[in-house]
Amino acid sequence: MDMAEGKSPTVQTREVKEVLQTDITAEVRNLMKANNLKALAGLYDADFIEMKDDRLFTGKTTFSSGFNPANAKSAEGLVDLHIMDIITGQCDRHPGNYKVKNGQLKAIDNDCSFGVNALPEKGDVKKQRALKGFIPNNGSLMLRMPPVINQSQREQITNLYEKNRQALQEGLQVHLTDKEIGATMVRLEKLYRHINSSDCYVLQKGENFLSENAVNRLDPNNSYWARELMVLNPDQTGGWNNLRKSYRQSAALPNPE
Amino acid sequence: MNPVDFASYFRDNLELDLPPIPSPYENKIKLVAKSVFGSANPEKLLYNLDDFLNEVVSKPVKDYVVMGIAEKGEDTVCYYAVKGPLALFVQLPLSQKGRINNAFAAIKPIFDALEKNQGKIEKDKRLLVVFSHYRGSGCQWITGHPGEIDDKKWDPNRPLLQALNALSQL
Numbered sequence: 001m002d003m004a005e006g007k008s009p010t011v012q013t014r015e016v017k018e019v020l021q022t023d024i025t026a027e028v029r030n031l032m033k034a035n036n037l038k039a040l041a042g043l044y045d046a047d048f049i050e051m052k053d054d055r056l057f058t059g060k061t062t063f064s065s066g067f068n069p070a071n072a073k074s075a076e077g078l079v080d081l082h083i084m085d086i087i088t089g090q091c092d093r094h095p096g097n098y099k100v101k102n103g104q105l106k107a108i109d110n111d112c113s114f115g116v117n118a119l120p121e122k123g124d125v126k127k128q129r130a131l132k133g134f135i136p137n138n139g140s141l142m143l144r145m146p147p148v149i150n151q152s153q154r155e156q157i158t159n160l161y162e163k164n165r166q167a168l169q170e171g172l173q174v175h176l177t178d179k180e181i182g183a184t185m186v187r188l189e190k191l192y193r194h195i196n197s198s199d200c201y202v203l204q205k206g207e208n209f210l211s212e213n214a215v216n217r218l219d220p221n222n223s224y225w226a227r228e229l230m231v232l233n234p235d236q237t238g239g240w241n242n243l244r245k246s247y248r249q250s251a252a253l254p255n256p257e
Numbered sequence: 258m259n260p261v262d263f264a265s266y267f268r269d270n271l272e273l274d275l276p277p278i279p280s281p282y283e284n285k286i287k288l289v290a291k292s293v294f295g296s297a298n299p300e301k302l303l304y305n306l307d308d309f310l311n312e313v314v315s316k317p318v319k320d321y322v323v324m325g326i327a328e329k330g331e332d333t334v335c336y337y338a339v340k341g342p343l344a345l346f347v348q349l350p351l352s353q354k355g356r357i358n359n360a361f362a363a364i365k366p367i368f369d370a371l372e373k374n375q376g377k378i379e380k381d382k383r384l385l386v387v388f389s390h391y392r393g394s395g396c397q398w399i400t401g402h403p404g405e406i407d408d409k410k411w412d413p414n415r416p417l418l419q420a421l422n423a424l425s426q427l
Contacts, residue, residue: 025421025422025425025426026425027366027370027421027422027425028418028421030366031366036362038274038358038359038361038362038363039359039362039363039365039366040363041355041359041362041363042356042358042359042360042361042362042363042364042417043363043366043415043417043418043421044415044418045356045359045360045388045414045415045417045418046359047355047356094391
């Protein structure tokens, strides 16, 4: 996938926190006495540990996928990826599954695509669980429909739905079951209806994905770009586990089925 | 492959610290599949953590330890151990060597706490610990088979610390 132009920066945030004295258990204190910094870092999942007297400090450095949030072309590339993920039902698109390097966006690990349950009418796909409820935070990372697209993306989706649906189905028959193809067609139809509804804004001449009209419509539940910003926020340094947790706790989402 | 080769693989090939080996497997680790060392062949792909979790949650499982590389997308270091009432699963990208080494170091006191306090754990209870860069993390006591996890109490932060506290504060 060759979508985005421009050099991507190394984006890094760093946060240091002191562990409350009341939270330091006897076992942790023993490790502090033994100066076992590695074990302490492992327990706190910290990138670095500092001890001053009997005080313990943990630090976390967070890196993004390399995506430059100020690059409109990269933002456009992530919308392309979002559209593809909607059609294919890819529910595992965390930033480890795409990289921005030297201006190119590469998507990898697409094996969670084409699931028959990745259907919007079955409730929010983030609520579905790979382990039938055993492990709560295995929620899908599939986003809601893109609230902003450009004219080219609109034309491509329209062409695919109105003129090439049959060809798409035939092409997929080699690889997928009838149910999987059926689910793909449902997702495509929903996407098509979405881009022709008032819920989807099509960029006007002179606008790009960083224009005010676009950005105001984005949030981490409907945009990879907004999701990246959320992860870059120092308050969200818990990484993807926290991201999944925040999805689950979002009041805007329906309850789990 | 003998234990020396196992050590060499982690130290020289992967440039990692040695993973902790729970008793009684200290000198019994062997090559059990491609890039996988352990007490026995898991007969499952390490990358598919869900398969291991489903198994340990749904039915009694004999003790084992397996570790190695899952090659898919990006190279991933997996360390899975079931020892009595403890089921511990770590899955981190090989590119995060420091984080992996720290996790290995943190597992040792968890095993120590288990050994010290295992007698206090109720017969049907076991502690599920998941620390995965890809599939989410958490730690919780589960009871019976299949076990059930309380969604509201599942905390994805610092699962290894949660595990140490759970096994120490019985």
